Amino acid sequence: MRLEQLYHIVAIAQTGSISTAAERSYISQPALSSSVSKLEVELGILLFKRTNQGVQPTDVGQAVIQKAMEAIDLLEDIKALAEENTQAMTGSIHLAVEPFISNTIMVNALTTFKYRHPGVNVLMKVGESNNNLRDIAAGKADFGVVMKTCGQQEEKDLCIKELFRDRLVLLVSKDSELAGRRAVPLQEALAQPLVLYNTEFATDCWVSELLQKHGDYSVAYRLDSFPMLENVIGQNLCAAFAPKFMSDYFLNKGSIVPVDIADTELDVSIVLAWTKRHHLSLMEKEMMETIKSFSSMLQFIG
Incomplete structure (x- = not known):
């Protein structure tokens, strides 16, 4: 069992798609499928099944993926200890942002974040909030900054953090x-x-x-x-x-x-949104904190 295999099965579970998971993992689709197949052979279980809604974990696969996410969390904690000393974050963040927010909050947030972490590549899609939520649910974006109607019922798979x-x-x-x-x-x-x-x-x-x-x-x-x-x-x-x-x-x-x-x-409520299936990396949490700091200046309604 290799560490990258754990990342691969978590990526598939988060996106519900082998092709999207491969793109996000920066490897080819055949290479990702081969990685998962080898892990299934090694463990002697079937991790995923294909459905009309895409690729879904089996019952035992879901349990394995949960453990894989816990292992990745521990690895991220180890990385965080090292990065506290090196201050050198690297990687990519995929954001989905409402245009009202991209033209205000995100201008300063992105500038500040990139100054602190020049090695992080930020890819930001600007789109209408409901469309952004669909992209987040599909695993196309790590998280988003969107507009929500106050009192609107939340989707059970979403994590919502109100900014203001x-x-x-x-x-x-x-x-x-x-x-x-x-x-x-x-x-x-x-x-x-x-x-x-x-x-x-x-x-x-x-x-x-x-x-x-x-x-x-x-x-x-x-x-x-x-x-x-x-x-x-x-x-x-x-x-x-x-x-x-x-x-x-x-x-x-x-x-x-x-x-x-x-x-x-x-x-209306301006919120951070991500799926419960997505593990927030250290750099994503840092980006969220940067967005929150600039959002705090725009509080109009208590």
């Missing part, structure tokens, strides 16, 4: 008749033609899930480009809902004005 809470405001053009008002009623806001940020043609974005609880609304655009979203708002073609902590960012644009919602608090 906020509420939504309405973004309008400086030329809009609403721009001169401090606040507008929610129904008047919903009457505006809206632009929603969507990725990969999925329409179940977190904003629409929140708004549909409060009545009908009209969607003029669904865009996966944040600069284009800013452009159509600035040209007074539509309005959009965004978290209040982004107000300064949009005010600095000069063409967009945030307007409060007068009669309804559209509360």
